[in-house]
Amino acid sequence: MIVPVGAQLRKGVAEYCILGSLSREPMYGWQLAEALAQPGLIASIGTLYPILSRLRERGLITAFEQDTGPGPVRKYYRLTDAGERELNGFREQWMPFVTAVTEMVGEVGDDEH
Amino acid sequence: MMSTDRPVEVDRYLKRLDNALAGVPPHTADDIRAGVEEELSSLDPDAAHARILQLGDPEFIAAEARGGTPESAPRRKPALESRPYIVVASLAVAFGIYVVPIVGALVGFIMMWVSPAWKRWEKVVATVVPLGAGFLTATFFVLTRISAGDGVSSLVPGYGIGPGDEFSGPWYALYFTPLVAANALFVVSIANIAVGTWLLVRALRRS
Numbered sequence: 001m002i003v004p005v006g007a008q009l010r011k012g013v014a015e016y017c018i019l020g021s022l023s024r025e026p027m028y029g030w031q032l033a034e035a036l037a038q039p040g041l042i043a044s045i046g047t048l049y050p051i052l053s054r055l056r057e058r059g060l061i062t063a064f065e066q067d068t069g070p071g072p073v074r075k076y077y078r079l080t081d082a083g084e085r086e087l088n089g090f091r092e093q094w095m096p097f098v099t100a101v102t103e104m105v106g107e108v109g110d111d112e113h
Numbered sequence: 114m115m116s117t118d119r120p121v122e123v124d125r126y127l128k129r130l131d132n133a134l135a136g137v138p139p140h141t142a143d144d145i146r147a148g149v150e151e152e153l154s155s156l157d158p159d160a161a162h163a164r165i166l167q168l169g170d171p172e173f174i175a176a177e178a179r180g181g182t183p184e185s186a187p188r189r190k191p192a193l194e195s196r197p198y199i200v201v202a203s204l205a206v207a208f209g210i211y212v213v214p215i216v217g218a219l220v221g222f223i224m225m226w227v228s229p230a231w232k233r234w235e236k237v238v239a240t241v242v243p244l245g246a247g248f249l250t251a252t253f254f255v256l257t258r259i260s261a262g263d264g265v266s267s268l269v270p271g272y273g274i275g276p277g278d279e280f281s282g283p284w285y286a287l288y289f290t291p292l293v294a295a296n297a298l299f300v301v302s303i304a305n306i307a308v309g310t311w312l313l314v315r316a317l318r319r320s
Contacts (some may be wrong), residue, residue: 015187023264025275028148029144029148029151029152030148030151030152033148043170043173043177044168044173044174044177045145045148045149045168045174045178046145046173046174046175046177046178047177047180049141049144049148049178050141050178052144053140053144055224068155071155072154072155073153074151075147075148075151103203
C-alpha cells in the first residue's frame, strides 16, 4: 500500500511557498490561489485562506486594500520583515533537507537495473 | 463592493458559499467570502461562469477551510465559541443590565467582543444599536426642554415648555438630568434585549 504523503508534504511547505510568492510582489487572494493550485500545492481557495490567517496572526504577512482602476478594490497581501526572515531561514534549510531526504529515499528508477 | 448588476450565477454561487461556510470560523469564512466575491465581481458573465467552475464546489472549499484551520478541530475548539459561552454572553448582553446595572451589560459586551463566535460587523451592530438608541432618547428629552425662542414651545414640535422648565435653568438641570439618564437607560435595556436575542440566534445557527 502506498502511503498518501503528498497532502502532508504540501501542508508543510504551502506556507513557505506563499511567503516565497509574496517576496517577489504583493498579491491578492485569487492570484495566490492560482499560483499555488497550478503546481498542486493547495487543493482550493479553502486551503489558502486559513494559511493566510495563520501567517497574518504570526506577523509574517500583512494585508492592504488597493484600488485596481476599473476593477474592484482588492485585498493584497505582502511580506513583513519578520516574514522575510522566516523565509530566509526556510531557504537555508530547504536544500540541505531535500538533499538529505533524496539520499535516503533515492530517486524514481534508482532500483531499476 | 457589491455590484447590483452582477450575474445571477455569481449571486447564487455566493449564497451557496455562505451556506457551506456556516461551520467555518467566522474570520476565515469572511476572508474566503470576501476573496471570492472580490474576484467574481470583476468578471463578465462568461468569465464569471468559468471562474466558478475553477473555484469548484463550495462544500469542498468549506471542508478544506475546516481542515486547514486549527481552531476548527473539535478538541482544540476554544471555549470562547462554545454553545454554553454563546448562550451566557448573549444573555448577559440581553439581561445583564437588570442583574447588575451597567456593569452586567458591560460584561456581556466584553464577552461578545472577545469571542470569535460573532463576526466583526455583528459585534459593531450589537454595540452601536443600544448606544445609539440611548443617545437618541437622551437627545430627544433634552430638546424638549430647550426653548424654541417663543417662550411656550420647545425645539421638538408639539412639546411645550413652561417657565423654569428649561434645561439650562440652574435647578431644573439637577432634577432633569437623572430623569433623562433613567429614560435613556431604559431604552438601552430594551435595545439590549433585542440585540442579545439577535446575537444568540445568529451564533447558535452557525455553531
